[in-house]
Amino acid sequence: MNPHTPIELVVLDMAGTTVLDDGIVEQAFQRAAERTGVAARIGWDEALQYVRDTMGQSKIDVFTYLADGDLEAAERATAQFEAAYAEIVAEQGATEIPGAAGAIGALRAAGLKVWLTTGFAPVTRDALLDALGWRDLVDGVLSPVDAGRGRPAPDLVLTALLRAGVSSVQAVAVAGDTVSDVQTGRRAGAGFVAGVLSGAHDAVALATADPDEVLPDVTALLGALVERGLVPALAPIAAD
Secondary structure, eight states: TTTTTOOOOEESSSBBBOOOTTTTTHHHHHHHHHHHHHTEEEEEHHHHHHHHTTSSSHHHHHHHHHHTTOHHHHHHHHHHHHHHHHHHHHHHOBBTTTTTHHHHHHHHHHHOEEEEEEESHHHHHHHHHHHHTTTTTHHHHHHHHHHSOOOSSSSSHHHHHHTTSOOOOOEEEEEEEOOOOOOOHHTTTTEEEEEESSSSSHHHHHHOOOOOOEEEOOOGHHHHHTTTTOTTSSSOOOEE
């Protein structure tokens, strides 16, 4: 890897990285499990731990494991998860990670393209964007169905790269709050991959995926890129 390849594209996760999760994903999984019985095989406590360990991955993949490979049961549970998540967002609203919108704006002001990726289905993803008023904030958004495979496969990052017209995988920066976020960046060959501590996984867990850096949250990303010489030093670093 050439450490001096300028970054052109930043690929950011949603829940836990740019959007405050505040336990919503776990609540939605619990509602889906209660409505479908999908966690009955291994029990709720073990199922919840698996959900936590696999945060960031495609929800159909998670439910397929919980359903012991029964794809029909996994599809029913995934549909119930998406419905439950939408219910909770309608009940509680959606909140950005403090400073996230400003950080995204600063990245774009620095000349970078910004795409959001998620393990959610498009209906859930779009409900979040609408709740936050973020439709025009970013250059694009992707769910696993748009790319082929969900995390930790590289498909989401590579699809963003292709759609954004980026010159090289080394010109891509990836940031997320889960091990699978870091893994997808690594597997895609991104030039800079960061874990952030605003969501599901702590620094010890994130380190297992070998990020280039672990940051407190997404507001520190532009500064880290500037410090490494991957974005011109004249770019605005602060984001409100």
